[in-house]
Each structure stands twice: as C-alpha cells, then as structure tokens.
Amino acid sequence: MSAPTTFHGWLCHGKDEPMKWEEMKLRAEDDYSVDMDITDCGICGSDIHTMDANWGQPRYPVCVGHEIAGICTRVGSKVRNVKVGDRIGVGAQSGSCHRPECTACSTGWENLCRTQFTGTYNGVWPNGDKSYGGYADKWRGDCRFVFKIPDNLSNEVACTFFCAGVTTYGPLKRHNVNSDSVVGVMGIGGLGHYGILWAKAMGAKVVAMSHNDKKHDVALELGADDYIVTSDAESLAKYKGKFSHILCTGTGQDFKWETYVRLFSPNGIFINVGLPEWNFPDISPMLLAMSQVTICGSAIGSPAEIEDMLRFAAKTGVKPYLQTYPMKDAPQAVADFKAGKPRFRYVLKN
Ligand SMILES: NC(=O)c1ccc[n+]([C@@H]2O[C@H](COP(=O)([O-])OP(=O)(O)OC[C@H]3O[C@@H](n4cnc5c(N)ncnc54)[C@H](OP(=O)(O)O)[C@@H]3O)[C@@H](O)[C@H]2O)c1
Ligand SMILES: [Zn+2]
Ligand SMILES: [Zn+2]
Structure with a gap:
C-alpha cells in the first residue's frame, strides 16, 4: 500500500x-x-x-x-x-x-x-x-x-505522560525527591497535578501552592498534604524554612524571589518548568548566597527519562x-x- x-x-x-x-x-x-x-x-x-x-x-x-x-x-x-x-x-x-x-x-x-x-x-x-x-x-x-x-495504560491516559508527565517526573526524580522531601508544587494545572501525583508516589510530603482557593478539595484528593494560596502571607509563613524543593509550573508576574526563597530549608532546590512570556525578576547575590538555594529549569525529559517514567507509573499506578x-x-x-x-x-x- x-x-x-x-x-x-x-x-x-x-x-x-x-x-x-x-x-x-x-x-x-x-x-x-x-x-x-x-x-x-x-x-x-x-x-x-x-x-x-x-x-x-x-x-x-x-x-x-x-x-x-x-x-x-x-x-x-x-x-x-x-x-x-x-x-x-x-x-x-x-x-x-x-x-x-x-x-x-x-x-x-x-x-x-x-x-x-x-x-x-x-x-x-x-x-x-x-x-x-x-x-x-x-x-x-x-x-x-x-x-x-505499556499494556496496562490506555492511549487516553498514556498520551498525557509524554509531555505533562515527563516534564514533572524528570526533574523530581533527577533532584532526588524522596520520603525526606517536602515539595511545594506551584500552579495546579496539567503539569502541577502530575507534580503532586509524582512527588507523593516518591514518598514526599507535598504542599499544593495555587494562586486561588478553587482547587483546594481536588488538590487534597490528588494526595497533597496541604494547600496554600500564594497571596496569603499567613499560610506561606507556615512553611518558612520547610521546603526541600519547589516545582514551579505556573505563577503570576508579581512573583518575587524573596517570597519563595525563604520557604526553603538549607540547600533547597527551585525547579522551574513553567514557560511564561515574561522573565523572572533579578535575584540579589546576597539572597542567593545566604540561602544556598539552587535555581534550575527542566525541559520536557530525555528519552531515557520517558522510559523510566513509564516503568515508574506502571509500578506505582500513577494516573x-x-x-x-x-x-x-x-x-x-x-x-x-x-x-x-x-x-x-x-x-x-x-
Ligand atoms: N519546561 C517544559 O519542558 C514544559 C513542558 C510543558 C509545558 N511547559 C509550560 O508549563 C506551563 C504550564 O503548562 P500546563 O499545561 O500545566 O498549563 P495549565 O494547565 O494552564 O496550568 C498552569 C497553572 O499555572 C497557574 N497559573 C497560570 N497563570 C497564572 C497566573 N497568571 N498567575 C498565577 N498562576 C497562574 C495556574 O494554577 P493555579 O490556579 O493553581 O495557580 C494554572 O493552572 C506552561 O507555561 C507551559 O508552556 C513547560
Ligand atoms: Zn507540553
Ligand atoms: Zn544533538
């Protein structure tokens, strides 16, 4: 033919x-x-x-x-x-x-x-x-x-693994998220909801971080241990010095490094995967040095990470x-x- x-x-x-x-x-x-x-x-x-x-x-x-x-x-x-x-x-x-x-x-x-x-x-x-x-x-x-x-995944479910799935799985795995981790997931959309699912399946404590209160119940249903609204200074203050990782999938243009860097425990890792049309603000050398924060990005995932993610999903049942x-x-x-x-x-x- x-x-x-x-x-x-x-x-x-x-x-x-x-x-x-x-x-x-x-x-x-x-x-x-x-x-x-x-x-x-x-x-x-x-x-x-x-x-x-x-x-x-x-x-x-x-x-x-x-x-x-x-x-x-x-x-x-x-x-x-x-x-x-x-x-x-x-x-x-x-x-x-x-x-x-x-x-x-x-x-x-x-x-x-x-x-x-x-x-x-x-x-x-x-x-x-x-x-x-x-x-x-x-x-x-x-x-x-x-x-x-894989045989145990329908096409309907599997398709979303190939971008949203690996873009969140890849960096969480690469940066060693495990049962000692406390992971903040910012932006609870397609990528962010996968972020919650993966980080929980890796054993971490997970805090959903949204710019509004609309997804509270469903974020907890996904497995998040807590939910905070990022404009609420009081609920952010509760996590001062607590996060080992933040996975940022979406945030507003009013984003400030000071707000989020103070949430990290020593040597925290800020992983950005969101790709808005605007730039992050400057960060002061003093803030960077005195927090020892690592700020990094991640691009989809490598072919090997995609294979690894499919195996991990089959083992843990993440859907x-x-x-x-x-x-x-x-x-x-x-x-x-x-x-x-x-x-x-x-x-x-x-
Ligand atoms: N790095 C990569 O390789 C890669 C791969 C795929 C996608 N991406 C990028 O990742 C981003 C997210 O994609 P997605 O498919 O997950 O989109 P999505 O389903 O629309 O989720 C994005 C989330 O970000 C938050 N958000 C969006 N705009 C906001 C604003 N102005 N202020 C505050 N929060 C806002 C919202 O969550 P809350 O309402 O919970 O705050 C929203 O649900 C996009 O920029 C996309 O291009 C990057
Ligand atoms: Zn995509
Ligand atoms: Zn090449």
Whole structure:
C-alpha cells in the first residue's frame, strides 16, 4: 500500500484566529519514519502559548498538540523499537542531531540538543519539511522519539505522560525527591497535578501552592498534604524554612524571589518548568548566597527519562485526572482550557 501524503488537522493561521480543520502535507518518509493514526492528544499550555505567539512568531499555520498516542500504521526500514499495529506515543520532541560530537545527544540528553531539536509542532525536520502535531488524524515522525505504550495504560491516559508527565517526573526524580522531601508544587494545572501525583508516589510530603482557593478539595484528593494560596502571607509563613524543593509550573508576574526563597530549608532546590512570556525578576547575590538555594529549569525529559517514567507509573499506578473532548470539538476544548477549567488535562479523541 502506498504511503499517505496528507493529513487532516486543526490549523491555526494567526494569533486570535479560529482554528480550521484542513488538509496538509505530511513530511517525507525516511528510514526512521513512523506513521501513526492518532487516537488521543492532550492539550498542553505550550499549545496555547504557541498559537498565541507568546514565544515569538510561530511558523503559521501551526497544528499543535504534543501529547500524542495512536496506532502505528507504517515504519521505515531502520525502525526497530515499534512495529505496525503497536500502540505508540510521542511527546514534545520529535528529533535531535544524534551526532557523536553533540554533548547532549551523545550523553543521553537529546532533549537539550542545541543543533537540531525538532519540536513535534512548529518545528522543521532536517529535510526542511515543517513538523505538525496531534490535533489531527495522522502523524508522521521519527522512531527515536516514539515510545511503545505499556499494556496496562490506555492511549487516553498514556498520551498525557509524554509531555505533562515527563516534564514533572524528570526533574523530581533527577533532584532526588524522596520520603525526606517536602515539595511545594506551584500552579495546579496539567503539569502541577502530575507534580503532586509524582512527588507523593516518591514518598514526599507535598504542599499544593495555587494562586486561588478553587482547587483546594481536588488538590487534597490528588494526595497533597496541604494547600496554600500564594497571596496569603499567613499560610506561606507556615512553611518558612520547610521546603526541600519547589516545582514551579505556573505563577503570576508579581512573583518575587524573596517570597519563595525563604520557604526553603538549607540547600533547597527551585525547579522551574513553567514557560511564561515574561522573565523572572533579578535575584540579589546576597539572597542567593545566604540561602544556598539552587535555581534550575527542566525541559520536557530525555528519552531515557520517558522510559523510566513509564516503568515508574506502571509500578506505582500513577494516573492523571482527565476530561475528554471529541477531536471535532478541539476549538471548544481550547477555549475551556484558556478559561482555566481543566481538572486537570483535556484529551482530544478521534
Ligand atoms: N519546561 C517544559 O519542558 C514544559 C513542558 C510543558 C509545558 N511547559 C509550560 O508549563 C506551563 C504550564 O503548562 P500546563 O499545561 O500545566 O498549563 P495549565 O494547565 O494552564 O496550568 C498552569 C497553572 O499555572 C497557574 N497559573 C497560570 N497563570 C497564572 C497566573 N497568571 N498567575 C498565577 N498562576 C497562574 C495556574 O494554577 P493555579 O490556579 O493553581 O495557580 C494554572 O493552572 C506552561 O507555561 C507551559 O508552556 C513547560
Ligand atoms: Zn507540553
Ligand atoms: Zn544533538
């Protein structure tokens, strides 16, 4: 059977323009390419940032969506990790340079490749074709960023692991969260709710930190031991000197280092994964020195971390909170996402 040459997907042609269901060209096949009939695609905050041009002018038209799961329908001659008929998934990264001289790719940190990072959407493949994401019926990508979905995870659940899941699992694991840790999770959205689930499964005490009181009950249901509203000085004061880690997935532009650094126990770690369009404020050398705080970031996760996360999820039974929409209702789902309604991840279904 000859390979398909096009797909249908929700295309965004410009900021504030409605998405349109249109036919577009699939990228060219090669030895490593994998074709997928998409069954499920999660909606990530990054999809919205991209369509809204928050990070600079995107390569419109864009078809976003990088929490993709589906059925493998075709593989290139060098593909060994998945086969036709497998349930497979891909996250926010679809390509890297793989060169031995690349200190990221050669050490298993393909997610930090500076030479040829191909985003699952709004990116460019080495042959010049544009990359398109999962608000669509079909996807073609590279097997080196495609994962077989474990038997005990449905595609609906698994898709959200590939971005929200690993973006929070990766840094919590890397920074050794364990039963001695006290972890504050800031921003209880798609990423933040995973942050609570993972940190609890790693044995930590977890405090949900939200900018309002609306998610109190559901955060405790997720497993958080406590819930604080970040504008409430009194409840913040309760944790002065207590946190070993803060995982920041979202915060307002009124963020101040002084407010959060004083919450750390000695040598605390502030891990930022949120990607707003504005910059963090300056931090004084004195505050940095006298707290010995480590401030770091994290980008999705490496392929090895994705595999590790899937094993950890299978072992611990971590499952996200999802709500589903038919793919045809993607515009409504995006509008509801922007209104802050998800509890906690929306998944589009074909
Ligand atoms: N580093 C990476 O590799 C990576 C990967 C995926 C996504 N991201 C980024 O991570 C961020 C979160 O993504 P998501 O999918 O979890 O989005 P989301 O579901 O919208 O969650 C973000 C949360 O941040 C808080 N927040 C948002 N705006 C705020 C504001 N103005 N003031 C205070 N709090 C605010 C809200 O939680 P509360 O209401 O509880 O405060 C919100 O639920 C996005 O910027 C996304 O681009 C980064
Ligand atoms: Zn994402
Ligand atoms: Zn590289």
